[in-house]
Amino acid sequence: MPAAPHILRTTGDPRREANAATVLRTVLDHGPVARRAIAELCGLSPAAVSRQCADLSRLGLVRELSGQAVSSGVGRPQIPVDLHTGATSGPVAAGIHIGVPASTFGLMDLRGQLLARRRFPHDGIGPQDMPGAIVEAMRDFLEGAVGGRPLLGVGAALGGWVDPERGTVVRHDALGWHRRPLADELARGLGGIEVRIDNHARAVAQSEILFGRPAARRGLIHLFVGNVVDAALGIAGVVHQGPGSGAGDVAHLPVPDSTVLCPCGRSGCLEATASNTAVGVTAVRRGIVPEPDAFLVVDAAAAGDRRADRLLRERARAVGRAVALLLDVVNPDLVVVTEHSSLLDPDYLEEIRGAAVDLSHVCDDPERIVGPHAGTAALPVAAGTVLLNPLFRRPFEAARRAVAQ
8 A cells, every 4th residue: 555645854843734734724625726815715924825835735635736727817827726636646544434233444535535435244253353354354445445546544433432542442332342452453454554543423523524514613513323322522623522532422311202221220311212223123023124223124114114114203203302402402503413214315304303493492493403414425434534634633743644654
């Protein structure tokens, strides 16, 4: 796999790092864009913008589009600058979403566009052997997907309590992982390439802030509903981690009107009521599907099974009731819900919105409740964002790490 592009050696000035991040983020938001316009948009001097564009170009992160030069009739034509997303030479980031039944691999460019994707089922693989199996499958995926493009590193996202600073899975009950140094395990297996990990709810939230709707940068809550149910909070462009990176555990958030028993001993907990596991068990009990698989329930509903549709609507309303509680506590500009059926059929998103607005005391605008901007690609894109987000915050430092791998 090719290494990242040439790296600058004189990167000790924190102001220079901050200015480079400002220019890079402005190009992300507005590119292709001329240097003069970058200066006007971000408040740096034209000379500072030119220096930063030159540095970022040497890093391979931006490039001039000389064929799109525009003349205003005064002075030299303005050559626009854009992120380097060339099909054969632009740098790429890889992502791994580690779910319970399967992992999903993705490869994405600097704009968060998914270039390649592969699903890796975990059938017959025990939790302790899973990192090794994922590494082997990921190496095969990268060999075919990267081509000659510089690979910046790998981001991994998964449920449970994840400490991104230490690269550790503190607790993932469904996989039986506790204090597992997952980032180091993956990095060693992938030949020393940089690997960053984070909780998948926070990763999706960061993906929304970086690549999604503008409202996400002001304030958002992301609620993830899968086999694991968790959440993330972002304020002013920063995703909250909390002490020990323990923020986002909403598995035992009470769902009004739910009487489902939870393993914790209480009833009406969100995960016990609305998780994929809960939906699968209920579907088997009602004779909708032969095995407890929420994806089979979604397929059955899409094929016209009214019982499956009814169950998914029940789940959507339970999710909506939880969303109402989160809205009332935080009142964010945006609530992003990642839930499989609502990603595929907007009717289920409408059920979530309806229940949330009916019960919320602060939200009368259902359009504030949305699915992720990347749709069904949300999880592999979020995993790649775990790697790309530090690049947009500190491009010189991130590029140095990529070269050192």
